[in-house]
Amino acid sequence: MQRPIVTVPYSMMCALERDWWIDWRGQAEAERVGGGTQVVFNQFPRWMGEMAFSFTAEKSAYWRAIAWAAQGRLGIYRLFMADPLVFIRAKVLPADWIRLGKPFSNDQRFSTGYGFDPGPQVSAAAAAAPGAEEILVTVTDPGLVPKQGQIISADDWPMGVLWVAAEGGDVYRLGVTLQRATIAVGDPISLVATGLFEALDDLGSRLAYGKSRTSAPTMTFREVLNR
Structure with missing residues (x-):
């Protein structure tokens, strides 16, 4: 089965709270009589991410389209693992690169007005x-x-x-x-970092909103290992 891959732009990773961790998937044997406490086998560890987003009305509509394109748990999300705890991209890149993308060597961009992923x-x-x-x-x-x-x-x-x-x-x-x-x-x-992830819940992308038309969905992602 071919799974659709949807790239989530860096600008959409504006989470109020985020947590990236490695699920080591350790499997331990019982305590041994010889004094050893445990033997752990880490089988196919993978990255996990839990995101509490905060979207304006415009970004809410954009996120809804992304989630529709991913078709719930069927699709694969290509995520930028924005991690301001250690690295803040805005401190090392020109503002116009962040806004419009990296230009060609002659400072020109594509006909769309946008350039390459600035890294x-x-x-x-x-x-x-x-x-x-x-x-x-x-x-x-x-x-x-x-x-x-x-x-x-x-x-x-x-x-x-x-x-x-x-x-x-x-x-x-x-x-x-x-x-x-x-x-x-x-x-x-x-x-x-960028990685390929799947949603753990079909309903995780639901967008409840009120008069302000802002939304705050929470989603948990699991890295996809079979590519």
Whole structure:
């Protein structure tokens, strides 16, 4: 079955509250008589997200269209895992990039008036296989050096940054967890992670509103592993 993929724009991830976490899906055996307390097997861990949104009337209508396109739990939401606890995109990008997108090298944009996704991104300085516990990145702007606790991604596979070490020049070594992408030299590493998620509840996108025509839906998302 082909599942529709709907990209939710970064501007729609304006949550009043958000919680991104890894569900390790640990399965423990019973306590052993030899003194060991438990043995835990983490089977197919995945990212989870719980969002309490706050939408104006215009954004409420837009979100309704997104939810319709996703067809409840059938579709896949491509989400920007905006995480202002660690990384605030607006502090490192020009305001017009955020509003209109990144232009071509000649400062022109598409005929629609919009440009490319502004990122920001750094590039992989070395290849890495799925399961790698470290990755090397090239960072030409000191303001874009990843931080401990940040969620980044490669090819829509989110990963968490455990530690950061300077390797000299503009190269940094990152300790990471849940790295599942096949990374080649030069591949983009997104500093605002993107991932593919499904809704846990068909009714989670309901939009109740009153005279103000504002809405505050709450949704829980689960990462999709079968792609």
